[in-house]
Amino acid sequence: MVDSCDVIVVGAGVVGATTAYELARRGARVAVLDRAPDVGGGCSYANAGVIAASHVGPLATPALVAEGAHQVFTNPPAVRVNPQPSLVPWMARLMSSARSRRVSIATARLQELAHRSAAQHRAYADAGLSDTYRETGALEIYVTDEGPAGAISDEEAHRLVPALGQVRSAYWQIDEAVVESRSYVRSMLTAAGNAGAEVRFGTPVERVVVDAGRVRGVQVGGELVTAENVVLATGLDTPALAGAAGLRIPLRGGRGYVIDLDADNAPTIPVRFKERRMVVSPMPGRLRVCGLMEFGAEGRPLDQRRADAMVQVVTDALPGVRINGVLDTWAGERPCAADGVPVIGASSAAPGVTVAAGHGMWGLVLAPVTAEMVATGLLEGAPTLHDPLLTPNRFGGVRGHVAA
Known part of the structure; x- marks a missing residue:
């Protein structure tokens, strides 16, 4: 297994797999680590598979x-x-969070992202990366x-x-499509691997390692895998891993x-x-x-x-x-x-930690745009990881956090 890379993506679901591909195709050395034995162990398998951008909005x-x-x-x-x-x-x-003004702002932003993401789903299909994609209405x-x-x-x-x-x-x-999510994840991971990423299933990440206020990598099997950046795309495992880096994600x-x-x-x-x-x-x-x-x-x-x-x-x-x-x-x-909006962005508590989680029922729809935001933010310095609506910093830090 690789012991050092540019970016570690923790989680190989729809968001993590797509993020790994977008990072790898831009030239980053990427390792994808997932505790599941194979593709599609959770929500990334069991969803409707409908790309319905016009329905995306805040939960509350x-x-x-x-x-x-x-x-x-x-x-x-x-x-x-x-x-x-x-x-x-x-x-x-x-x-x-269900206040009318906030909901209006959040809906407009999520709609913008969802329609960009739906267009990227079409582009992936056109490039042969998503062979079950069908525009159906x-x-x-x-x-x-x-x-x-x-x-x-x-x-x-x-x-x-x-x-x-x-x-x-x-x-x-008229503007809806269907894609079988497990095949989509497998295609994204294959494409990421072809671009140089290393994908490891059956590899649980024990904690995010932070030293002197910055991420150093992750601990796997008692060993440190070093990286300048760690992306947490781990669903409900995200709060525990983020907490080790001083970040509260409810x-x-x-x-x-x-x-x-x-x-x-x-x-x-x-x-x-x-x-x-x-x-x-x-x-x-x-x-x-x-x-x-x-x-x-x-x-x-x-x-x-x-x-x-x-x-x-x-x-x-x-x-x-x-x-x-x-x-x-x-x-x-x-x-x-807790506020019904995905968590996408860079941590101020521990530079080098990026969160891409909390998408609720919209993970498959928003996976491409989330991946693009992470990749351009980390590799090109784009401001995509500092959106005030989506930032992980909006929930504050973990009290009593001690860096390792």
Whole structure:
């Protein structure tokens, strides 16, 4: 294993893999370290795979807060909070971040980044780096509520998705695409390797090593791997690793569910169930059902009743789909920051530490632009790692931190 490099990327999910590629293709000596045994051990595998730039925004909004009470009476509830004392400060900050002016600013910035990122996804596909990418568009449906103005006709909706049942209103979103996320990660890591990066799975990073106020590398198996820069793209492992560098990153897991179905007559485009905050998307050999957001459930077993209720939603809304069986069911934590916005930027507590985490459900969509921000910031001196909205410094430092 390499004992010295320019940049260590910790985490080989969608964000880490893309970041490694963008760094390596610019000439940096890169090592990618991940504790998982292979590609796609977490959220980077289990997501809808829909590149929907127009839907990207902060997690907490006034509409979501208002919707919370209504969701108690739906089955399954799209958003659920399991009360636990440790969640209270995090949830309080999330709710306080739902102020209209802040949400407006955050939405505009994230929309800008998301559309740049969607364009980069297309560019990767054009370059042969993302062979499951397909520009499909998507159908949005309201089953019980009337949606906003601009609905397409029932005839047009059923032409797009013949399996569709009766709905109140439907909307065509032309600018969406689908990519199978595990193949995307593998392609990015292969491209990074071809550009000179070293990729190591089964390699847990024990801590970030800081000396004299600057990062020196990471500790792996009791040994120091030196680097001038360390990028933390490690999802919910980020707070612990960042804490060793004196940086506080308050992330919690927003649990989402993914069910892969063996189905006939399945839609060939994504279908989004707006009231339920669910989406079905066509994947090679399967129909994927994704959705829900549950806080305070980290480490709990999968709730089979919630998974079954999601399948029932699909059955009711798409009666023309014949479900032959369930291929896979997954529940896992999407890393969400306490103010509902991704954490992308350089640490002032420990120069040389960069964070690229907390993307929530938008990791796949925002991976290319995140990678570009990190690469140009570290290698070209661009100001991309000092965005006040995204900076990891916005949460303050860790009290009592002692550099090693």
